[in-house]
Amino acid sequence: MQTSHDKVDAYEPDRTLKGKLRRRLIRLAYRRPARVKLERPMVSFSFDDAPATACVAGAAVLEARGLRGTYYFAAGLTGREGPMGRFATGEDAARLHEAGHEIGCHTYSHLDCGQSTQEATQADLDQNAAALRSWGVAAPVSFAYPYGDVGAPAKQLLAARFKTVRALHHGLIANGADLNQAPAVGIEGEDGESVALNWLDRAHARKAWLILYTHDVSDTPSQWGCSTQALERLVDGAIHAGFDVVTVAEGARRIGL
Structure with a gap:
């Protein structure tokens, strides 16, 4: 995403052939294989970018069931306006x-970690950490790559800084x-x-x-969000199926991180 003083516009990361090859090859490098042995399946509900609706409607869905999520x-x-509505505040x-x-880290500027230098990534992470501290929030242990x-x-740097570093490709956290x-x-x-x-x-x-991740949560969500009713059905379905519903940090703890 690109930012002006009060408006955030949609941003398109590198979709060239070179970018596609880089995204494929980086999944083979700087790997940290998980060791997972669970008696019950786990699911985490997470919200990227923290639109205000996710912090209100999304939190309400989880809290009504005694659960918590990762933002x-x-x-x-x-506090800015974006394609998913207004973003939440400190x-x-x-x-x-x-x-x-x-509260997890998503960089400060919604940085494209596919094209940034290690120095630029480090500076952006430090700036986000300082902002979170100013809000009274503990140092984050979970990270999600913007886009x-x-x-x-960036992958090499982030590997040493966070317990989990989350991407967007589909899959499960199981052995390997x-x-x-x-x-x-x-x-x-x-x-x-x-x-x-x-x-x-x-x-x-x-x-x-x-x-699982989404962005805004409302009766009329953006193309990147979900409806409140869909979130309710998914949370209730997970509970009834016997999942442990945990934050990403708690999931990491349970697999020994």
Whole structure:
């Protein structure tokens, strides 16, 4: 995403052949294979960019069931208008943290980690960490790549800084999954709920950990978000199927990180 003083516009990461090859090859480098042995499957509900609706409607869905989620904040977006509506503020992050939700890192400027240098990535991470501290939020242990994109400089740096580093390609966190480019499944678009249900079934069958993500949560979501009703059905379905619903940080703890 590109930012002006009060408006955030949609941004398209590198879609060239070179970019596609880089994204394919980086999944083979700087890997940190997971060791997973669970008695019950786990699922984490996470929210990227922290649109205000996710912090209100999304949090309400989870809290009504005694559950908590993970919110990946890019502090440079806070309070601005974007394609998913208004982004949450530092006060929202502090409230979520106080309620027991996890606040994760999504860089400060919603940086394209596929094209940034290691120095630029480091500076952006430090700036986000400083913002979170100013909000009274603990140092984040979970990270999500903006746009799901990463190059070698950023992946190598992030591997040493966070317990989990989440991408956007579909998959489960089971034995051998790369914790430095962890798979996740989006609840977004017209088929988002059905795709998520399919992956819940797979996670249940394998007793694996599934990370679901979305952006805004409302009755009229953007193409990157989901409806409140869809989120409710997915959370209730996971509970009834016997999943442990955990934050990403708690999921990492349970697999020994």
